Amino acid sequence: MKYPKEINAYCPFCKRHEQHKVRLASKGKARSLSVGNRKHERKLMGHGGKRAGEKSVKKQGKRQKLVLECPSCKKKQERVVGTRTKKKIEFNA
Numbered sequence: 001m002k003y004p005k006e007i008n009a010y011c012p013f014c015k016r017h018e019q020h021k022v023r024l025a026s027k028g029k030a031r032s033l034s035v036g037n038r039k040h041e042r043k044l045m046g047h048g049g050k051r052a053g054e055k056s057v058k059k060q061g062k063r064q065k066l067v068l069e070c071p072s073c074k075k076k077q078e079r080v081v082g083t084r085t086k087k088k089i090e091f092n093a
């Protein structure tokens with residue numbers, strides 16, 4: 001899937017449309033001691049049965065997230081684009 005490098009999008013901080021820079025959002029490293037992660041680890045303990053967080057159906061592709069950066073206030077917004085895609089988004093030159 002191809003996507004433009006810059007798009008004219010609304011900035012809720014400036015309250016007007018600006019030419020935003022677009023890049024792909026990357027998932028940060030999971031903190032192993034966070035509350036949610038500890039809770040999940042606890043759920044995975046025990047003897048078999050249904051295990052929380054394990055997928056039974058594999059989805060075809062992923063939904064991709066973009067980060068839009070406003071040039072005037074430098075704030076960033078996230079945007080999920082389109083439907084599930086198998087390929088990574090390519091940016092037009």
Ligand SMILES: [Zn+2]
Nearest residue numbers: 011014070073
């Ligand atoms: Zn802005």
